[in-house]
Amino acid sequence: xxxxxxxxxxxxxxxxxxxxxxxxxxxxxxxxxxxxxxxxxxxxxxxxxxxxxxxxxxxxxxxxxxxxxxxxxxxxxxxxxxxxxxxxxxxxxxxxxxxxxxxxxxxxxxxxxxxxxxxxxxxxxxxxxxxxxxxxxxxxxxxxxxxxxxxxxxxxxxxxxxxxxxxxxxxxxxxxx
Numbered sequence: 197x198x199x200x201x202x203x204x205x206x207x208x209x210x211x212x213x214x215x216x217x218x219x220x221x222x223x224x225x226x227x228x229x230x231x232x233x234x235x236x237x238x239x240x241x242x243x244x245x246x247x248x249x250x251x252x253x254x255x256x257x258x259x260x261x262x263x264x265x266x267x268x269x270x271x272x273x274x275x276x277x278x279x280x281x282x283x284x285x286x287x288x289x290x291x292x293x294x295x296x297x298x299x300x301x302x303x304x305x306x307x308x309x310x311x312x313x314x315x316x317x318x319x320x321x322x323x324x325x326x327x328x329x330x331x332x333x334x335x336x337x338x339x340x341x342x343x344x345x346x347x348x349x350x351x352x353x354x355x356x357x358x359x360x361x362x363x364x365x366x367x368x369x370x371x372x373x
Contacts, residue, residue, distance in 0.1 A: 199370075209234040214251075227251040228286075232260075240266035240276075248286050258286030276301040280319075289328070292321040311338040315349075343372040 201211035213230040232246030244262040264278040280297040282288065287295045299317035306312070313336040320329040336349040347368040 207236050209236070240268075250286065256284065256286035258282050258284045258288075260287065272305045274303045274305065276303065278317075288321045288323070292323045292328070295319060295321040295328070309340045312336075313338070345370045 199211065199213040201209060203209050210233045211231075214227065215230065216227045228248055228250050230246055230248050232244060234242050234244040236242045242262075242264050244260075244264070246260045246262070248258040248260065250256050260280055260282040262278055262280045264276060266274055266276040268274045278297075278299045278301075280295075282295040282297070285292070297317055297319035299315055301313050301315045304312040315332070315334040315336065317332045317334070318330065331354045333352045333354060334349050335352075336347060338345055338347040340346075345368075347366070347370070349366045349368075351364045351366070353363060
């Protein structure tokens with residue numbers, strides 16, 4: 197993915213991301229764009245609205261509303277909670293109504309330079325709950341070099357093979373311009 201994010205002030209952030217991915221062969225390449233905004237409500241809380249739009253084929257479009265809260269339990273340990281509701285066929289499928297996702301991200305902070313996280317997320321669609329229910333476990337490590345952050349993550353889908361059988365590895369580099 198290619199991502200750009202900007203802060204308008206302390207409360208408002210806007211961003212966009214172009215994501216391209218393939219399934220088995222290059223002729224199955226799909227691309228989408230995510231345009232969104234986040235409002236920080238203070239004390240580690242935020243509300244976010246994202247619009248996903250398919251750029252080719254029929255990958256559909258979606259609107260996702262997120263509420264999140266980060267809670268520091270100790271100076272070197274925090275936990276982030278997120279609840280999402282996604283609408284339209286880009287996340288719910290053709291016959292779904294709404295897809296809900298709930299997650300938690302316990303994080304160990306080793307100073308300001310190194311983070312160890314494990315994201316645990318569960319999701320399912322109203323209308324397809326039995327066939328669409330998933331649980332993902334995503335270990336992450338993040339290292340900071342000045343204003344540049346490097347994150348490595350491994351997404352482990354668990355439960356049923358037919359609806360959560362993809363594993364992925366992500367390497368992200370974020371830097372201030």
